[in-house]
Amino acid sequence: MGISGENVLMVGVGGQGIILAGRIIGNAALKMGLEVKVSEIHGMAQRGGSVVTHVRFGRKVYSPTIEVGKADVILAFEKLEALRWLHYLRPGGTMIINDQEIYPLPVLIGKGEYPSDILENIQSKVSDTLALDALKIAVEAGNPKAANMVLLGALAAKLGFEQELWHEVIEQTVPPKTVETNIRAFDMGFERIKSPGACI
Amino acid sequence: MPKLLTGNEAVARGAYEAGVHFASAYPGTPSTEILENLAQYEEVDAQWSPNEKVALETALGACIGGARSIVSMKHVGLNVAADPLFTASYTGVNGGLVIVSADDPGMYSSQDEQDNRYYARFAKIPMLEPSDSQEAKDFTIFAFDLSEEYDTPVLLRLTTRISHGRSPVVLGERTERKVKDYSRNIEKYIVLPAHARRLHVEVENRMSRLRALAEKSPLNKVEMGDRELGIITCGAAYQYVKEACPNASILKLGFSYPVPHELIREFAKQVNRLIVVEELEPLLENEIRALGIKVEGKELFTRFGELSTEIVRKGLGMEDETSFKPEDNIPLRPPVLCPGCPHRGVFYQLNKLKAVVTGDIGCYTLGALPPLSSMDTCHCMGASIGTALGLEKARGKEFARKVVAVIGDSTFLHSGITGLMDVVYNKGTITVVILDNGITAMTGHQHHPGTGYTAKNESTSKVDLEEICRAVGVKRVVTVDCYDLERLGTVLKEEMSAEEPSVVIARRPCILWVRERERAFAVGESCIGCGACIGLGCPAISLLGTAAEINAQMCTGCGLCAQVCPTKAIVRL
Numbered sequence: 001m002g003i004s005g006e007n008v009l010m011v012g013v014g015g016q017g018i019i020l021a022g023r024i025i026g027n028a029a030l031k032m033g034l035e036v037k038v039s040e041i042h043g044m045a046q047r048g049g050s051v052v053t054h055v056r057f058g059r060k061v062y063s064p065t066i067e068v069g070k071a072d073v074i075l076a077f078e079k080l081e082a083l084r085w086l087h088y089l090r091p092g093g094t095m096i097i098n099d100q101e102i103y104p105l106p107v108l109i110g111k112g113e114y115p116s117d118i119l120e121n122i123q124s125k126v127s128d129t130l131a132l133d134a135l136k137i138a139v140e141a142g143n144p145k146a147a148n149m150v151l152l153g154a155l156a157a158k159l160g161f162e163q164e165l166w167h168e169v170i171e172q173t174v175p176p177k178t179v180e181t182n183i184r185a186f187d188m189g190f191e192r193i194k195s196p197g198a199c200i
Numbered sequence: 201m202p203k204l205l206t207g208n209e210a211v212a213r214g215a216y217e218a219g220v221h222f223a224s225a226y227p228g229t230p231s232t233e234i235l236e237n238l239a240q241y242e243e244v245d246a247q248w249s250p251n252e253k254v255a256l257e258t259a260l261g262a263c264i265g266g267a268r269s270i271v272s273m274k275h276v277g278l279n280v281a282a283d284p285l286f287t288a289s290y291t292g293v294n295g296g297l298v299i300v301s302a303d304d305p306g307m308y309s310s311q312d313e314q315d316n317r318y319y320a321r322f323a324k325i326p327m328l329e330p331s332d333s334q335e336a337k338d339f340t341i342f343a344f345d346l347s348e349e350y351d352t353p354v355l356l357r358l359t360t361r362i363s364h365g366r367s368p369v370v371l372g373e374r375t376e377r378k379v380k381d382y383s384r385n386i387e388k389y390i391v392l393p394a395h396a397r398r399l400h401v402e403v404e405n406r407m408s409r410l411r412a413l414a415e416k417s418p419l420n421k422v423e424m425g426d427r428e429l430g431i432i433t434c435g436a437a438y439q440y441v442k443e444a445c446p447n448a449s450i451l452k453l454g455f456s457y458p459v460p461h462e463l464i465r466e467f468a469k470q471v472n473r474l475i476v477v478e479e480l481e482p483l484l485e486n487e488i489r490a491l492g493i494k495v496e497g498k499e500l501f502t503r504f505g506e507l508s509t510e511i512v513r514k515g516l517g518m519e520d521e522t523s524f525k526p527e528d529n530i531p532l533r534p535p536v537l538c539p540g541c542p543h544r545g546v547f548y549q550l551n552k553l554k555a556v557v558t559g560d561i562g563c564y565t566l567g568a569l570p571p572l573s574s575m576d577t578c579h580c581m582g583a584s585i586g587t588a589l590g591l592e593k594a595r596g597k598e599f600a601r602k603v604v605a606v607i608g609d610s611t612f613l614h615s616g617i618t619g620l621m622d623v624v625y626n627k628g629t630i631t632v633v634i635l636d637n638g639i640t641a642m643t644g645h646q647h648h649p650g651t652g653y654t655a656k657n658e659s660t661s662k663v664d665l666e667e668i669c670r671a672v673g674v675k676r677v678v679t680v681d682c683y684d685l686e687r688l689g690t691v692l693k694e695e696m697s698a699e700e701p702s703v704v705i706a707r708r709p710c711i712l713w714v715r716e717r718e719r720a721f722a723v724g725e726s727c728i729g730c731g732a733c734i735g736l737g738c739p740a741i742s743l744l745g746t747a748a749e750i751n752a753q754m755c756t757g758c759g760l761c762a763q764v765c766p767t768k769a770i771v772r773l
Contacts, residue, residue: 014535026204026366036204037332038366041308042229042644047563048739049535062442064332064365067510069523084530091523104533108742109571109734112531125524144753 005034005058006159007066011085012077013102014051017148020173021075022053024152027169028161029057039064048105050081075155077134077148078102079118086122095126096154096193098134098147130154130193137188143178146185153189163190202334202368207358210333210369211272211300212237214340219377220244221267221295224255226614227643228274229309230363231302235272236646239655243374248640248647248655251581251614252277256284256299263297264389266380268344272300275316276580280615282319285353289323290399291389292351292406295380296344299325302358305479305506309642311561311580313505315480320355320457324403326410327355327457328419329435333367339419339454350406350413355457359479361436361506411458419454420463429516430471432464432484432495437477437507444512459487468493475500475516479507537566539740540756542682542708543635546606547572548736548760549689550633555604555696556591560584560616562608563642564635571737575606582607582615589619589628601696603630609665610640610648617668623701624673631695632674632703634665635682637710645713669703676702683708685763711756718757720773723748727769733761 008025012018019040026038039054054065068087073094076082082097089095097119106112115121123129134150141150149170156166167183174182205213211234215223223246225235239246249255252273259271273281278301285299301319304310320327328343330336336358343354387395414420426447433441434453441450451467453460468474468488476485476497485497500515501507513519537544547567550557551574559565559578568575577587588605607616612634620632640646647653652662669677676698680691688706695702727747734743740754741761750761752773762770 013533015538023204023366030202030204030368036366036368038204039361040206040364040366041360042232042364047535047538047566047642048533050533061367062439063509064361064367064436064439065508067443067508067513069521080530080533083527084533087524087526089524103739103742103744104531105536105569105737105739106531106534107744108739109737110731110743111570114531 006056006072007070008055008073008075008155009066009071009085009088010053010055010075010077011081012051013081014047014049016077017145018051018053018077021148021152022055024166024169024173025055025155026057027173028166031165031169032161034058035061037061037064050084052085073155073158075151077151080104080114082122083115083118086125089126092128093126094128094158095122095130096151096158097122097129097131098151099131100133100135132189132192134189137192138185141185141188142181143185146182149182149185150189153186154193156186157190157193202370204366205333205369206233206364206366207330207333207336207362208233208302208364209237210336211340211356211358213369213371214337215270215298216241216244217337217372217374218296218341218344219268219375220270220344221379222259222262222269223247223271224249224258225272226250226252226255226277227640227646228277229643230304230358230360231272231274231277231300232643232646234300235655238270246655250649252281253284256281256288259297260284260288263293263295264382265294266382267295268377269295270298270300272302274310275301275303275314276310276312278316278319280581285319286323287391288353289325290391290396290403293347293353294382296347297353298340298343298347298356299353300356300358302360302363304360306360308360311578313480315483316357317457317483318481320357321483324407325353325355326350326455327357329357329454329456330362331435331438331452331454332362333365333369335454336362337369342419350410352406357435359436359506407458411460414455414458414460415462417455417460420460421452421454422467423450423452424470425449427470428472430467430474431477432467432474432488433477434484435479437479440507440509440512441477443509444518445516453484456484459484461491464488465491465493468495477501477507477512534569535566536569536737536739537563538711539738539754540711540758542637542706542711543567544572544736544738545682545685545688545760546633546635546706547574549685549692550574550604550606552689553692553696554602556599556602558584558587558591558603558605560605560607560611562611562635564606564608567606571735581611582619585616585619585632586622588630588632589623589626592628592630597629597699600629604692604696605630605632607632607634608641609634609636609638609650612665613649613663617672620669620674620703621672628701629699630701631692632701633692634703634705636665636705636707637713639710639713641710641713645710665705674701674703676700677705678702679705679707681708682706683758683760685760711758718759720752720755720757721750721759721762721770722752722773723750724769724771726767728767730766732764732766733770736760736764
């Protein structure tokens with residue numbers, strides 16, 4: 001893990017603030033003088049569907065999307081989505097998982113089953129798996145909607161850019177009124193990963 | 201420092217820097233943000249039009265009037281605007297006219313994945329295809345110059361990955377331009393047959409001159425590498441090619457129509473194996489083959505969906521192992537109507553009434569999915585009403601008692617009014633439900649002529665839906681609150697049984713558009729786990745054990761579940 005170049009795949013459920021988080025990572029990498037590409041999905045898929053944002057940065061980046069098996073990090077905003085996109089992770093890659101379950105409609109109406117052992121399943125395959133309850137931490141930070149910032153903080157701790165730089169980018173990206181809460185949530189996610197025994 | 205812009209933002213910026221005066225569009229993923237961004241520039245007169253045809257016609261008028269104009273739409277929007285497009289090719293322009301088509305290979309948010317590069321060929325206009333955001337900006341600026349110099353509309357073709365991909369862009373200053381002089385010129389702008397016959401000849405001459413220009417355009421780049429493999433590519437596919445085979449020789453076509461034949465012949469001579477990598481249809485491939493050049497393409501790469509680095513790699517036989525196999529049996533996560541969505545109650549009742557429902561384009565197309573499962577057809581913007589009338593024509597008045605067209609407010613104003621006129625004029629008796637959530641919702645809440653606000657958020661006159669329906673001759677027009685399930689049911693039943701056309705306007709603002717939330721609901725102890733509330737398909741409600749549960753964070757307090765609960769177990773917190 002370093003700042004030379006990374007493929008970060010962000011996965012989750014439409015409405016979780018993934019597009020904003022992707023923009024912040026992209027801008028942070030840009031500030032580091034790196035080339036950046038971010039690829040988002042808008043429209044119908046956003047209506048509670050499975051969504052994915054690709055973030056790639058490095059000295060030279062061509063494709064806007066990450067190949068299967070080439071993601072250095074998967075930042076999963078939801079557990080089932082972590083499992084759905086797992087095959088995008090490279091061997092030895094890092095999985096950061098928000099320990100939150102959002103049941104998809106087939107499960108809600110009894111037409112499908114939400115797997116009960118997702119964390120164990122992924123941990124058995126990916127040794128560098130970090131899980132945190134971003135929603136709980138965001139509530140502590142002052143707003144459940146800042147869960148995306150908690151996860152961003154967790155990712156930032158792994159990426160190795162200066163914390164200051166992230167603060168600057170967050171300040172420039174989120175609405176002025178929400179800067180304080182968002183930075184607090186970001187820092188709590190950051191500390192969570194930095195502290196020993198980070199996995200819940 | 202460069203800025204990280206999406207392709208759409210970059211197109212808007214390019215138009216701004218090129219001194220654009222006028223911009224129009226109808227929202228459609230993945231094109232929407234082009235106009236949204238243009239509307240933020242004070243110097244640009246930017247507007248949402250009721251549909252793409254009107255948007256293009258307005259931009260055409262503005263360009264004839266001497267203004268630099270840009271019009272943007274999604275790929276299927278250009279079908280709607282095709283009529284003025286073809287004639288605009290004949291008449292040409294005065295101020296520059298750039299037409300942006302944002303295609304959606306892979307259909308992330310579309311009903312088809314048509315390849316709009318065909319339109320450049322069909323309408324005989326030049327086409328530019330950027331491969332990233334910097335090019336999106338640069339090509340837009342070039343497009344205006346090209347349009348004015350060659351007296352032609354220019355097609356700027358984007359795809360989802362370009363439109364919604366962010367990459368660094370160096371910003372420039374705006375070059376202010378005077379609106380050009382206008383004078384009447386009927387031989388140019390009135391396509392009487394006698395004029396049009398001559399204009400067609402000019403179009404063919406123009407295409408020859410444009411081909412000569414494309415031959416030496418810096419937008420078409422040869423990157424010589426290993427001569428064993430030569431790849432001709434364009435748009436997003438270029439990036440996948442560079443990633444998969446960094447050492448191959450590449451001919452990248454940014455000015456991709458008219459196709460530069462000599463440049464291709466020259467490139468083909470220098471490589472041993474020639475391959476075309478293009479998304480969707482084999483357009484370049486076929487044209488190159490027609491030149492008598494040996495070339496490979498679609499036998500190696502799919503014509504379905506978008507390409508990717510791994511598809512290019514596999515096509516070239518460079519398959520590599522991945523470490524994790526995709527998991528089997530993961531429950532799907534289809535998009536759903538949001539908690540509190542005002543459309544939900546309408547579909548719930550239509551399902552109960554066993555209606556035959558012709559659908560339309562919008563979030564509400566999701567009413568087709570279980571458990572609401574209440575839609576029979578969906579084709580294109582505005583199709584619901586005509587299709588409903590057609591069903592009646594085929595199956596008679598008795599059947600029409602079951603037929604309901606559902607259409608959103610923005611879609612109704614886009615192209616539903618003419619359908620409704622047809623129902624009245626041709627003595628149909630079907631029912632139309634206008635799902636009026638007061639905004640163009642699916643594309644991210646854009647104003648339209650029924651909202652009372654312009655693209656620049658200025659207040660303006662507001663179309664009265666009830667009055668429009670009456671004006672075309674519908675006598676039965678009833679307005680209902682979407683959250684009043686019982687009345688919705690009664691009204692729908694009544695209007696469906698009426699032997700004359702009726703319109704039910706189901707009104708409630710989009711839940712994502714209104715910021716205020718009602719208090720959430722919760723399930724009390726009298727829940728018997730019957731699952732009645734689950735039938736609403738609300739993502740905030742689950743029934744996993746013996747009783748239903750409501751996710752208080754997601755619940756918006758619409759109260760539909762409380763209305764369907766037989767034991768009154770659901771109460772407001």
